[in-house]
Amino acid sequence: MQMTHYAEAKLQEEKVFKDPVHRYVHVRDQAIWDLVGTREFQRLRRIRQLGTTFLVFHGAEHSRFNHSLGVYEIIRRIVDDIFVGRPEWDESERLLVLCAALLHDLGHGPFSHAFENVFELDHEYYTRQILLGDTEVNAVLRKVAPDFPEKVSQVIEKTYPNKLVVSLISSQIDADRMDYLQRDAYFTGVSYGHFDMERILRVMRPRENQVVIKSTGMHAVEDYIMSRYQMYLQVYFHPVSRSAEVVLNNILKRAKQLSMEGYKFKHEPTHFKAFFKNDITLEDYLSLDESILFTYFQFWMKEDDEILSDLSRRFVNRKLFQYIDLDPCAELDKYQKLQALFRQAGLNPEYYLVHDTTADLPYDFYRPGEENVRVPIFLEMKNGELRELSTESIIVDSISGKMKRDHKIYFPMDFLEDTSTHHDVKKKICMILQGN
Amino acid sequence: MQMTHYAEAKLQEEKVFKDPVHRYVHVRDQAIWDLVGTREFQRLRRIRQLGTTFLVFHGAEHSRFNHSLGVYEIIRRIVDDIFVGRPEWDESERLLVLCAALLHDLGHGPFSHAFENVFELDHEYYTRQILLGDTEVNAVLRKVAPDFPEKVSQVIEKTYPNKLVVSLISSQIDADRMDYLQRDAYFTGVSYGHFDMERILRVMRPRENQVVIKSTGMHAVEDYIMSRYQMYLQVYFHPVSRSAEVVLNNILKRAKQLSMEGYKFKHEPTHFKAFFKNDITLEDYLSLDESILFTYFQFWMKEDDEILSDLSRRFVNRKLFQYIDLDPCAELDKYQKLQALFRQAGLNPEYYLVHDTTADLPYDFYRPGEENVRVPIFLEMKNGELRELSTESIIVDSISGKMKRDHKIYFPMDFLEDTSTHHDVKKKICMILQGN
Amino acid sequence: MQMTHYAEAKLQEEKVFKDPVHRYVHVRDQAIWDLVGTREFQRLRRIRQLGTTFLVFHGAEHSRFNHSLGVYEIIRRIVDDIFVGRPEWDESERLLVLCAALLHDLGHGPFSHAFENVFELDHEYYTRQILLGDTEVNAVLRKVAPDFPEKVSQVIEKTYPNKLVVSLISSQIDADRMDYLQRDAYFTGVSYGHFDMERILRVMRPRENQVVIKSTGMHAVEDYIMSRYQMYLQVYFHPVSRSAEVVLNNILKRAKQLSMEGYKFKHEPTHFKAFFKNDITLEDYLSLDESILFTYFQFWMKEDDEILSDLSRRFVNRKLFQYIDLDPCAELDKYQKLQALFRQAGLNPEYYLVHDTTADLPYDFYRPGEENVRVPIFLEMKNGELRELSTESIIVDSISGKMKRDHKIYFPMDFLEDTSTHHDVKKKICMILQGN
């Protein structure tokens, strides 16, 4: 890499961000400081880390800006406190991995999961676009070296040749996960999500192609895996949060559908036009954030289309759907029966009867074997041998790949309880929902 | 009060909110549960507790929804765990004080301080409007008793006859402050703001006209006062947060000015029209939140008016003003000189040279004597005598009313650093700013 | 039970103990307050909760006094906050279970495990003796009712007819364990041992014969089980702590052996005489504590018997034994070979070559089936059905009864390293220890 002086430029005085999770985030590199100041990075302040979860855990209002700084800080500690001076660590990769850490979530849109789902987008694609396009971030990165934006992109996309660098950002025990587990636990206030990160950092070692964990740290890693397991069950897959996700998804789906049908919106959905037509520029993408979406939802509350206005009101005022569990084997036809009955009751099942499984959600338990992208965790035994974690840990082995899929049906209970219309159909629906 | 059954209705099963500060917020009363579900209360989710502070402390993204539940929970513990059964406490006031606690901030608008300042509004007026107007909140309160909305409003306005009830919500040591100090400390991550609330609650006693503190708890109260002092200096008066406030204030001021001048906005500022004309309905007021404001700032970034677009970009992308300290006695004419020079340099000083003092901000140190609204803190000695806190505590006495006013001048350094135009004037400005 | 007024006597004002784990321990019952003041209960201040562990985790200096108050406080919260008013809970058992909680460890001696092992004692026997004998504790309990001491003893011994009461103190998820896991984590400073006790308490329900857990709380219970697992592996079975235990055990064993052989101690071991002769009165037992033992170890450092003085010096000055892992299958004869070589090297293997397995330690993982004493954890499903935890939880099932036994050999490495004598034998020993 052809380095300019900028790559080594340090701030005259170290800057710190006060961070509730890591206490302080320390910045000494000019490039990092400049990246934080770009408009693309500042935009992450207006995108929540946990999407709709704040409707269940009211503390979870923290942004991706928060998390991105946190991932950067963890990597900074690894490379500056643990790896520095070790022969297996190439110091010239330092700024690269710091930048990749800071920028790894840059392409996330507002309420990513629902948004990407409805408009068939991929935030990783947009991360790359922002890194390589005509952006403030790109301008900073190019000052380091002409090929630096491309390299940062490769690290984030896991195609960078030095897999050790990649594994710091993306593996079963990367800085990304270590930050979000702790951060999400802190802001939701749940008592899970805690593990001894300091201990884990101290036993991390750079090896060819990946980070490994000294075997003496196995129990700290077990604890981390258990935290992840609990956070998924308790927070990330929380059924009410999924309900909010379902409603949000259907708002976007409805608006798109209406647009395709030539519906005349009272308030022109300027920001969405490109998305409805699937002809999206980087500028279109960057102009969105969760403020904008919330503003539109409030416009749409007043639209004539009853489905769009009802769903928007539900999301804004938190009148979510109820749910029941569904046994996908035994109750094969239940869902279909309900669809027919919903139609009879005047409720469009496409928007008001939603079958949701946790497997539709980003699911990244520790599953060696199943997963071919994330590098599994390797323990380095005293004799230097590497062993995959689940072969050593009873606990980890026990939960690897055993997660059962959870199926639920979401629907608006209030509609069913209003028996002024469709009394008999609704009664029938309720009986089915109650399992009779 | 003519009670209906609704006033005593309990949920079949207690509901809890997971709260990072109080661990759990417990709700057993049907009325409280229903109030939380109203659209006016849910709107508080879209208004940050600390306004622009999140631009300095990135964790401070918590909403007024959060805080309102927290104040409710503290009051619930006081009345249900400490006051219950004591002869001085009238159990029939219980639901009233709980509702007042929950709803005390209901009238806050987006970025309250700047917004109220520019449009000459008062959130307390709107709290009353929401309580008494045609709202979902009012509908719930009326189910308790016809005069219940009025009573809740009186407690919040401090005109309710039973001053003991008022003092729980508004005094120098009320539930409002105990919640926000802890909550703001938690979300900013600063190490100040902690005090032993559990101890304070345990020594609170209901007396005629006010809450008092058993003298054995004096040191816990001192610690609380010190926390407040530190939080003000470190967080609430943080100079960079004030810079963001200055920029925000000037955006709104500019938009209003442009509207008054008949400026044609590219994007019609529908939501602001009533505010520009100062003819505001409750619906106008409630339709605003911080999402909407952020959306407008992004529209305004593209307006032709250079001041409006520049200030909007500054706020959205966090390019704030710099500041210097001003000695208001010795440097009387400095500010005036600078105003003239700014004009010469082509910068409108009304928007780009702002004199800000902390006394312009909501300032509520513990100052017995100065303040005639907030009830001071009284200690109850062993013999039953009441003594005002600062007569007993050296520490509290020392900081009472001694806070010196802090004066700063805010300005855009980047403009001054760009010496491609007005080179000489800008040089002169810089010399003055540097104290030469 | 024939109650006197004393059973219901309340303190004029609630007393509190400041507790780092539960924040405050609250006492309102006169009987509880009086029990805390007895000399038998105060004696627990001089007995460490974790025996020799403070030699590894220097914070672990907390006493059984601490823990006993903690168990009491947890039970107090269960019965006063959760159980009160429920039809399945008999309020007349309240004081009984509180007393049993407070007093359940009363019979523990100094460094219980080693002490009981060498002198073939049982602390449960002594708990009963203290409760029923001529003690200050007994005097307080008798004031409640003549048969009250016996009842308290039955609850602790698990023979009390109402098994619900027993299960609060002794089950797989009793107050005893919930306190010690948190307390030991706090004082050692490890990051394991945390779980959401408040949540668990909230889902506990009194049922016939036992406490059950509402199934909605399963994940909190899983987290508790995992904490236990980690605390055992990381703290309770810590190999260096076991080394200290081995040395301590051998000091006592040696002193007893010397006494039996008629050895003339320089300093008459008055306190131990009854134990050496196995003719122990309650007063003999109560006169011991860890201060006394440490005093004797310092006397014994100066005894002529080299084994006794060497081991005492090791313990007092923390020069412990080293260890290696032993594979009990493959290395059947290794241990025997080493015994022979130790003798050749002039080291008595009975005191200097110790085979220790974790199964010799109090081992109480969650093992339904294996264990017939501790009541397993039952979840109460929504339909009222009870299911044993490991049938519902993948995690718990995975670690139930699977703990592999850990075998180690402990020995004094410094002796072996001193090759001024027995050079060749020691070299041979070292080669075996190093696995060659």
Next chain:
Amino acid sequence: MQMTHYAEAKLQEEKVFKDPVHRYVHVRDQAIWDLVGTREFQRLRRIRQLGTTFLVFHGAEHSRFNHSLGVYEIIRRIVDDIFVGRPEWDESERLLVLCAALLHDLGHGPFSHAFENVFELDHEYYTRQILLGDTEVNAVLRKVAPDFPEKVSQVIEKTYPNKLVVSLISSQIDADRMDYLQRDAYFTGVSYGHFDMERILRVMRPRENQVVIKSTGMHAVEDYIMSRYQMYLQVYFHPVSRSAEVVLNNILKRAKQLSMEGYKFKHEPTHFKAFFKNDITLEDYLSLDESILFTYFQFWMKEDDEILSDLSRRFVNRKLFQYIDLDPCAELDKYQKLQALFRQAGLNPEYYLVHDTTADLPYDFYRPGEENVRVPIFLEMKNGELRELSTESIIVDSISGKMKRDHKIYFPMDFLEDTSTHHDVKKKICMILQGN
């Protein structure tokens, strides 16, 4: 200093101690590791950091061993993370200041304050004796350099020429205080004692003759000063802890008095002989610890002398003295009257009526002016000027030197309540004590 290789010897692998306050204490220097292993340092495990305070705050059972490691760790962070590489810091002082930090409390005896008071000893004298005498500690230090023990002693005694080094260990904001405030808060469980040490460390700068604080860190220092103030009032001067101190003091005083009078002890007080005769060798001093003292108190409970046995029982079984406040101006003769009446009631006032003022206790508030030993805190302003803290901080100024002396009289209430003897005199005493 003539350095040997030993001064630079590093452990092959860093060792860590798990510490609840600093999470980990890191040791890399061979010399530090060896010092921790000496018998003189291990002895600190058997001496509580807070003496009798554990009788009030039951968690406060932590030892001076704990604290000494903590002070070492703070200094290690200062020199290795903050000072390293700065021109004002002489790296060759590193090991010296680390050793001084670790060993600064080495000469403390059991229950230091009472013990030193009765036997007119000074722990600083013994620290020096241990450092320079024939001890394991001295042997380790001499391996560094022949004059190294003397240098360590000078740093601890504040006579070392480089006052910067001295000020790290002894000043108004030294590592000693920063550790004990946090540690004592942690183990007592009080909510005071917390301050942002990480922030303070980051703004510490080495200057000629002393450590200074960058002025931007003033508020963190204010918070530290306030923590100290609160810890003194709430914990260190706790009236019940002082009661225990009074009883302990009088036990030792009585035993000494009896010895001087030729009293024949049932159990020969071997360990105390040298102290009674005031002819103490280093070995006599080192052979004492709190185990030994507790053992003697239990012997003395059975002595014939009623005062000694009564006081010993009081201390061991925690039956302490009660207290009343005394106004030393207005109530000049009250104390004298009580003395006479106590004598009439058959109670020796020398042991049973104790006038105690907090000024008798080690009192080290921040009092510039009053105190000529501890270096005050200097802030370094942006222009490099140094200003003493209380000239800048309103808060600190307000509490500097203003602490009012607290006078109390301690006495055994139970004796007075037993009116079977001396009925009238006791009644008179009680009336005086109740202020009539």
